[in-house]
Amino acid sequence: MRQKMGKGHVIIHLPIYQEVLPHRRNLEEPYRLVILTGPVGVGVNELKRRLLLSDPEHFSVTVPYTTREQKKQEREGVEYHFVSKHTFEKDILNHKFLEYGEHKGNYYGTSLDSVRRVIAESKVCLLDVEPHTIAALYSSEFKPYVVFVKPPPIDRLRLSRRKAKVLASQNEQTVTKIFTEEDFQDMISSAQAMENKYGHLFEKVVINDDLALAFTELRDELSKIETETRWIPNTWAHV
Numbered sequence: 001m002r003q004k005m006g007k008g009h010v011i012i013h014l015p016i017y018q019e020v021l022p023h024r025r026n027l028e029e030p031y032r033l034v035i036l037t038g039p040v041g042v043g044v045n046e047l048k049r050r051l052l053l054s055d056p057e058h059f060s061v062t063v064p065y066t067t068r069e070q071k072k073q074e075r076e077g078v079e080y081h082f083v084s085k086h087t088f089e090k091d092i093l094n095h096k097f098l099e100y101g102e103h104k105g106n107y108y109g110t111s112l113d114s115v116r117r118v119i120a121e122s123k124v125c126l127l128d129v130e131p132h133t134i135a136a137l138y139s140s141e142f143k144p145y146v147v148f149v150k151p152p153p154i155d156r157l158r159l160s161r162r163k164a165k166v167l168a169s170q171n172e173q174t175v176t177k178i179f180t181e182e183d184f185q186d187m188i189s190s191a192q193a194m195e196n197k198y199g200h201l202f203e204k205v206v207i208n209d210d211l212a213l214a215f216t217e218l219r220d221e222l223s224k225i226e227t228e229t230r231w232i233p234n235t236w237a238h239v
């Protein structure tokens, strides 16, 4: 599950109306950054995990930084970059993090550089951030393609998540979240608030009702944006 993160960047306000230009990616151009966002528990991680599994050579994710102790089986730069508290706090002050947070006395954070590293490997970087972080990435360097993962209406939400719980209980290895009625209501009201405030930045809305269908829709759309002409803000045309 995602944890609540602090904000690593200064506040940038984006205009609601912008002039746009058609854009098609040249073969030598880096892939657009794919931002996945949505209310807590809607399924952002699940969709990201499925995309990664579907084509690990093509999709990748950033390696987070942490101050927690490295476990025996973990390798530096694979699961995490392990840094001291002093270094982490210095990096916060230097605005190195897009998002950071504290969990059980340790810091965790995603740096802007780690996004750049994935893109430099000629892979599609899948980044899961809160909507207020989009502004820090809204530039010609990243040309973010922002996907909002939205919950379906509450009756469908109850049904789809209940079905997942039953399926998971037949497979001991799957860890499935047990949602309460309050979780569903929070998810829907939070999605509404996000759409009201940031809807103008969402280029694609995927309703996560049936997981397999939501995944296929997202995968097909991500494949299309690599070759098709899309509208981008005209400010992104100039580097």
Ligand SMILES: Nc1ncnc2c1ncn2[C@@H]1O[C@H](COP(=O)(O)OP(=O)(O)OP(=O)(O)O)[C@@H](O)[C@H]1O
Pocket: 001, 002, 003, 038, 039, 040, 041, 042, 043, 044, 045, 046, 047, 160, 161, 164, 175, 176, 177, 208, 209, 210, 211, 212, 214
């Ligand atoms: N369409 C769906 N149908 C049934 N279960 C789903 C669906 N989408 C996600 N889930 C399940 O819901 C739970 C929460 O999903 P996930 O962890 O991906 O959410 P998230 O948006 O990343 O939330 P968090 O921010 O809390 O991590 C998981 O157990 C996942 O398998």
